[in-house]
Amino acid sequence: MNNRFKTSFLAAPYALWVLICTILPLLYILGYALTSSTGSFTLANLTAIADPVHLKSLWLSIKVAFLTTVICLVIAYPVALILHNLKITNKGFIVFMFILPMWMNFMLRILAWQIILSNNGILNSILSAVGLPTLHILYTKSAVTLGMVYDFLPYMILPIYNALSKINDQVIEAAADLGANWLTTFTKITIPLSKDGIISGIIMVFVPALSSFVVSNLLGGGKVLLIGNVIEQEFTLARNWNLGSGLSIILMIFVILSMSIMNKVDDSENGGMLV
Amino acid sequence: MEFIQFDHVSKSYDKQLVLDELDLYIKENTFVTLLGPSGCGKTTTLRLLGGFEKPDSGKIYLNGNDITALPANLRPINTVFQKYALFPHMTIEENIAFGLNIQKKSKEYIQDKIKYALKLVNLDGFEKRSIDSLSGGQQQRIAIARAIVNEPKVLLLDEPLGALDLKLRQNMQYELMKIKQELGITFLYVTHDQEEALTMSDTIVVMNQGYIQQIGTPEDIYNEPENAFVADFIGESNIIEGIMIKDELVSFLGVQVPCVDKGFGTMKPVDVVIRPEDVELGAPGKGFMDGVITDCLFKGVHYELDVQCGGYEWLVHTTKYFEIGQHVSLNVIPFNIQIMNKPESEDEEVMKEDE
Numbered sequence: 001m002n003n004r005f006k007t008s009f010l011a012a013p014y015a016l017w018v019l020i021c022t023i024l025p026l027l028y029i030l031g032y033a034l035t036s037s038t039g040s041f042t043l044a045n046l047t048a049i050a051d052p053v054h055l056k057s058l059w060l061s062i063k064v065a066f067l068t069t070v071i072c073l074v075i076a077y078p079v080a081l082i083l084h085n086l087k088i089t090n091k092g093f094i095v096f097m098f099i100l101p102m103w104m105n106f107m108l109r110i111l112a113w114q115i116i117l118s119n120n121g122i123l124n125s126i127l128s129a130v131g132l133p134t135l136h137i138l139y140t141k142s143a144v145t146l147g148m149v150y151d152f153l154p155y156m157i158l159p160i161y162n163a164l165s166k167i168n169d170q171v172i173e174a175a176a177d178l179g180a181n182w183l184t185t186f187t188k189i190t191i192p193l194s195k196d197g198i199i200s201g202i203i204m205v206f207v208p209a210l211s212s213f214v215v216s217n218l219l220g221g222g223k224v225l226l227i228g229n230v231i232e233q234e235f236t237l238a239r240n241w242n243l244g245s246g247l248s249i250i251l252m253i254f255v256i257l258s259m260s261i262m263n264k265v266d267d268s269e270n271g272g273m274l275v
Numbered sequence: 276m277e278f279i280q281f282d283h284v285s286k287s288y289d290k291q292l293v294l295d296e297l298d299l300y301i302k303e304n305t306f307v308t309l310l311g312p313s314g315c316g317k318t319t320t321l322r323l324l325g326g327f328e329k330p331d332s333g334k335i336y337l338n339g340n341d342i343t344a345l346p347a348n349l350r351p352i353n354t355v356f357q358k359y360a361l362f363p364h365m366t367i368e369e370n371i372a373f374g375l376n377i378q379k380k381s382k383e384y385i386q387d388k389i390k391y392a393l394k395l396v397n398l399d400g401f402e403k404r405s406i407d408s409l410s411g412g413q414q415q416r417i418a419i420a421r422a423i424v425n426e427p428k429v430l431l432l433d434e435p436l437g438a439l440d441l442k443l444r445q446n447m448q449y450e451l452m453k454i455k456q457e458l459g460i461t462f463l464y465v466t467h468d469q470e471e472a473l474t475m476s477d478t479i480v481v482m483n484q485g486y487i488q489q490i491g492t493p494e495d496i497y498n499e500p501e502n503a504f505v506a507d508f509i510g511e512s513n514i515i516e517g518i519m520i521k522d523e524l525v526s527f528l529g530v531q532v533p534c535v536d537k538g539f540g541t542m543k544p545v546d547v548v549i550r551p552e553d554v555e556l557g558a559p560g561k562g563f564m565d566g567v568i569t570d571c572l573f574k575g576v577h578y579e580l581d582v583q584c585g586g587y588e589w590l591v592h593t594t595k596y597f598e599i600g601q602h603v604s605l606n607v608i609p610f611n612i613q614i615m616n617k618p619e620s621e622d623e624e625v626m627k628e629d630e
Contacts, residue, residue, distance in 0.1 A: 168358065170356045170357070170358055170360035171360045171361075171362060171363075173325075173327050173347070173354075173360065174354070174356060174360040174362070175362075175373070176326075176327075176346070176347040176348045177325060177326075177353055177354045177422075178348075178353065178373050178374035178377065178422075178425065179348045179378060179425070180348055180373070180377055188373075189362060192364045193363070193364060
């Protein structure tokens with residue numbers, strides 16, 4: 001009893017933190033979402049998602065987030081695999097190189113892309129120098145997706161790399177011993193055993209990509225309107241906090257939904273095999 | 276040509292020579308154990324045969340075919356790994372069927388094989404269980420089942436009982452011998468446990484520092500170790516420096532004792548090996564030298580005594596109890612005195628096998 005009291009006592013600062021910084025703001029948002037500007041109860045802020053403009057933004061957000069996740073996965077898995085298979089002692093340093101950009105300010109990195117992709121930017125200078133037609137991709141959906149892939153890639157690489165590191169080398173050898181070639185070993189052993197990493201990677205990329213608005217602000221130049229941008233504008237420009245909160249709640253529901261779907265995939269495939 | 280043949284095989288890791296020009300022959304349908312301390316090259320030898328490592332130089336032959344360059348998945352050899360290495364995301368059935376599915380065997384064939392293999396390792400009815408629900412001993416049996424269903428020509432076992440407790444280890448030793456009998460294939464077993472090696476093997480290969488020290492039956496290895504390393508590694512021994520005065524007469528610790536060994540020359544420095552159970556204690560003056568008991572420990576089957584005698588602390592096993600401080604005489608019959616050549620230099624501590 002005494003022990004239990006001590007443990008809960010030690011958890012108190014964290015509980016307080018969660019209460020002040022997570023639960024209270026969430027309740028505020030919920031309060032705003034369910035009231036009109038005059039303070040009366042309404043569901044209009046939630047149903048506002050059905051507005052074609054909002055629906056279009058939400059659909060675009062889902063498309064961009066999905067595409068970002070797929071591209072990240074396609075790039076990250078081979079990278080993580082190569083990293084894992086590197087026969088060098090200083091593997092930690094290579095992994096560190098991948099994490100390093102995460103320590104630099106996120107806005108700066110995106111601004112750098114703005115300069116690289118702009119019409120007179122580095123990319124087009126290089127293209128015209130070698131005689132290729134220049135590209136106008138800044139302020140398009142492609143630029144936004146590119147920025148997001150660049151930004152979120154480490155979040156996909158690291159969990160997959162981690163999951164691969166946890167696979168016992170002898171298990172891979174055992175597969176070869178039993179006659180499996182490289183491809184069979186990869187599909188039947190390596191991928192299933194790194195599934196947890198793949199799923200965390202997908203969640204860690206898809207969720208922030210779905211709610212992102214800074215990348216689309218800087219690389220979309222106001223032309224690519226994601227649901228995050230709509231919400232931001234409701235709060236900052238339109239000063240309609242009620243509508244902003246309502247749309248936030250809807251977005252949150254989508255985030256929770258996508259996470260629970262991923263967790264379900266995780267559980268059902270584990271089916272009591274991995275506890 | 277023998278069934279398995281290592282021909283001048285060398286292997287090094289990070290410039291550290293692990294195997295140096297190893298020659299090894301293994302007959303078909305034998306239980307061969309590679310025995311030695313960690314780092315002696317025994318596991319490397321096994322991994323070379325399994326195809327998990329490539330030799331730096333030399334050739335490996337199986338059944339007359341050069342398999343040196345053949346990848347692991349194409350060799351008719353299966354392995355039981357030290358840490359089981361079962362596939363954690365598959366059921367027991369799926370684990371055992373893995374190799375057979377790759378060979379595209381029919382469903383009925385696979386089902387029959389799984390049944391047969393589980394029966395052989397005493398785990399019938401475990402098909403649908405998960406790996407996590409098994410104890411270490413059971414996991415090791417599944418690893419054996421998973422390997423043998425593929426009907427390999429050679430089964431490699433890399434310290435498979437290392438993680439099990441003593442009682443289970445002894446039971447598994449008998450089961451492995453039984454499985455070996457039933458399958459009639461070649462077993463290559465790696466261990467550092469001399470008791471395991473002596474119990475199960477037809478042939479023991481004692482290795483140290485990348486060289487083969489001695490090859491022989493368990494009886495040969497135990498009773499007639501060829502050098503001090505083997506004598507010391509296999510069981511406990513008194514190894515005493517001595518001089519071979521002439522054939523059948525050796526001098527050590529200041530006394531001359533008759534023995535049965537010949538052909539060492541005259542006045543040649545040698546090592547004298549005497550097993551602790553071969554030393555007979557008697558009343559003072561009745562043996563070739565006298566000493567004092569300095570320690571007496573009860574070990575179950577026997578007492579383990581330390582006897583200070585002639586400036587050497589003898590290890591003696593007896594079934595009789597002796598008081599500490601008691602004066603005794605030591606005697607050893609000539610047949611139980613084993614004479615070995617001294618290594619010429621420190622480096623020769625590991626003698627190269629030239630067979």
